[in-house]
Amino acid sequence: MERLKRARTTPWPVEDGAPFVLTETGVHGRTLAAVNDAARALGLEPGLRFTDARARVPGLVAEEIDREADALALKRLTLWMTRFSPLTAMDGVDGIRLDVTGCAHLFGGEEAFLVSMKRALEGLGLTPRLGLADSAGAAWALARHGAEPLQRAAPGKAREALAPLPVAALRLEACTVQVLRRFGLTRIGQLYAIERAALARRFRNRMAAQDVLLRLDQALCVRPEPLIPLKSPARxxxxxxxxxxxxxxxxxxxxxxxxxxxxxxxxxxxxxxxxxxxxxxxxxxxxxxxxxxxxxxxxxxxxxxxxxxxxxxxxxxxxxxxxxxxxxxxxxxxxxxMASALPDGMAVPGxxxxxxxxxxxxxxxxxxxxxxxxxxxxxxxxxxxxxxxxxxxxxxxxxxxxxHRTGPRPLIVLDRPELVETIAILPDGPPARFTWRRITRSVARADGPERIGPQWWHGNANGVRARDYYRVEDEDGHRYWLMREGLYDDQRGGTPRWYVCGLFP
Missing domain, CATH: 3.30.1490.100 (DNA polymerase, Y-family, little finger domain)
Incomplete structure (x- = not known):
């Protein structure tokens, strides 16, 4: 919602204090994806069918949510948060997770660290909820279900900080939370006194029971929950x-x-x-x-x-x-x-x-x-x-x-061979005269050919013609590297074509 306010170039569709929601269409039809404070005060929550929301609040203003733009904005914000910690990762569709081990002292302690982070996010027009604890699960619970926007559990005190929070703060599925509530288990602290085997027997679904135990252990630092950063930090x-x-x-x-x-x-x-x-x-x-x-x-x-x-x-x-x-x-x-350079008189050429x-x-x-x-x-x-x-x-x-042995190669090789017109002795004689760049040159001396066949081992030699390379010198002493593509009797195309491929000094 706040991302949309910042990116919007047109006036906001409702006045301050009026209900406004974002919707998305899924398998259950059109449902609410996000609601503002005014809509929440009227009993509207994400996941509610839009038709039911309209029945409760006639004239409700809604727009379709843009998940791609939200994900891109969250990714950019996650990278921007590396100013507080080099280890940052996106957490769901609306959260960011940071491993701040060894970072808080740079800001004057954990309390000052949270305050600095809150002020920075508020400066971007956001309303953050921040949680700081020994584990990612405990920090998630404090940030989303804590009584205050800034929640901090002292080192080693995550168990006490989580006890009064609802079981939904353990990042459980809605159906799992509903089962726990049926047994009267509404607070995380109530799970501490129950034996693990007894807790698991309360669920018909074995996977749901394992999920409760896993999330509880992760929140209490019994099982690790490594963070995979969005961008690997530099050493x-x-x-x-x-x-x-x-x-x-x-x-x-x-x-x-x-x-x-x-x-x-x-x-x-x-x-x-x-x-x-x-x-x-x-x-x-x-x-x-x-x-x-x-x-x-x-x-x-x-x-x-x-x-x-x-x-x-x-x-x-x-x-x-x-x-x-x-x-x-x-x-x-x-x-x-690196060795120091020698004086001019002692330096070796090169x-x-x-x-x-x-x-x-x-x-x-x-x-x-x-x-x-x-x-x-x-x-x-x-x-x-x-x-x-x-x-x-x-x-x-x-x-x-x-x-392997090859003929002499020119010092200058053209990026692309350039087509020339020639008069040559058939079938394999060197050219007697050739025209290159509108200038006709008579050949005084020539050496060749050096024949190079198609690269049949690449499997694409069909239609590729052999090449003959010649080293020629004109009457002015300039030397050239000429190539004839194709033979006069190879039956692989028309008349062979001649090219200038390089220049000798």
């Missing part, structure tokens, strides 16, 4: 919050500097570096702003990372203010040992891998992640497919030596 995380929301670029830069000092200290203590860093700002309106940085190799130098982040911080919109920021490290690994990686990082920071690419060897029978572009991995690997 290395730094967070910072301030008394006032951040609205300027300089404030974001200062916060990043402090976050980097904390995060790089964690990485140094673990003896690791990271390839990817994600900076997340939690805005006051419930949205998030995120920028990321990817390095060519694991690193943890705070100054370098801050410089690489600088151009991306300009794209980080603080909106109405950022009141919490986190920095996480991903793709961690050991740092490579590329310095550390300088190449630093250059790639600067270019990626300006242009975008993984836009710096290098050619890598690609296993292929066809020579023009024997290399491929891939993101720079941090080092320039030596080009592998093929196990």
């Amino acid at each position: 290395f995380t730094a967070r910072i919050s301030g008394p006032e929301p951040l609205l300027s670029l300089s404030g974001i830069e200062d916060a990043l500097s402090k976050l980097l000092a904390d995060l790089t200290g964690q990485l140094e203590q673990a003896g690791k570096g990271a390839r990817r860093f994600i900076l997340t700002g939690y805005r006051s309106d419930g949205t998030r702003a995120t920028v990321s940085l990817t390095l060519s190799r694991p690193g943890r130098d705070g100054r370098t990372i801050a410089k690489l982040f600088a151009p991306r911080l300009e794209t980080m919109d603080p909106g109405f203010g950022i009141d919490l920021m986190t920095l996480t490290a991903h793709g961690t690994g050991p740092l490579e040992a 590329a310095d891998s550390s300088e190449t990686a630093a250059l790639a990082d600067r270019l990626n920071a300006r242009l975008g992640d993984d836009l710096v690419q290098v050619f890598t060897a690609h296993e292929s029978h066809l020579p023009d497919h024997s290399e491929a572009l891939a993101p720079f991995p941090g080092t320039l690997a030596p080009w592998p030596v093929t196990g």
Whole structure:
């Protein structure tokens, strides 16, 4: 209901204090899915048939519920709640579950933690009910059935806190709750004194009896109930919050500097570096702003990372203010040992891998992640497919030596072979003249052919023609790599076609 109020662009359909409901159509026809306080005061509850609701409240205003939009909004809110704990998960269609172990002290204790969470959610226009206990089941019961919007069970006191609550607070099916009530068991505390075997005998359905015992044990921390987070938390995380929301670029830069000092200290203590860093700002309106940085190799130098982040911080919109920021490290690994560069007179010719990686990082920071690419060897029978572009991995690997003998390969290979017109000696002679890019070139020297047959082992060689490759030199000394696709007598198509595939230096 509150999600709909925030997202609605048209006036609210009823006046304040008037009953309003959301409905959905299911196997039992049209039923109520959600009701406001005014409708609940008139005896309307979710699950009631809409026709019965109209009979009780003539002129009742209703709209169809949008489950997909509600689920998406809940997912976004669950991710936003990682500002309070890295372990968050959706709980049903209207709840969020957090594992806050070790988090409350960051907010001044459990009471202050709940108050901070309540204020943050109220700032989003929501009316939260919060429960804090040793188990997920006990926290669920306190949040949904407690007397106050904020309910906290002290450590080790979940049993006492749950005793006065109704048995429905154990997350039981409605039919199971009805059976318990028939036996006069309306409060959770009444189940404590009953032997487990005697409690199970009260149910004809064995599964219902096991469900009661399971939920009771989970609420009392007898059986574990692990949380599966919506997003796996990063091992290395730094967070910072301030008394006032951040609205300027300089404030974001200062916060990043402090976050980097904390995060790089964690990485140094673990003896690791990271390839990817994600900076997340939690805005006051419930949205998030995120920028990321990817390095060519694991690193943890705070100054370098801050410089690489600088151009991306300009794209980080603080909106109405950022009141919490986190920095996480991903793709961690050991740092490579780096030797200091020798003086100019003593340096060995060749590329310095550390300088190449630093250059790639600067270019990626300006242009975008993984836009710096290098050619890598690609296993292929066809020579023009024997290399491929891939993101720079941090080092320039030596080009592998093929196990079979091939002819010389050009330094420049065209992305796509370009069609040429030729005059050639039949059947397998090199071209005597060819026209490429509207210029006719006479061949002075030629070598070939190097014949490569279809890749029959791939199972799709039908209709594919053999290729003959020639190395030719024109009268001006320019050398080309020409390819003839098809043979004149292969009976696999028409006249063979010639292409320029590459250039020799």
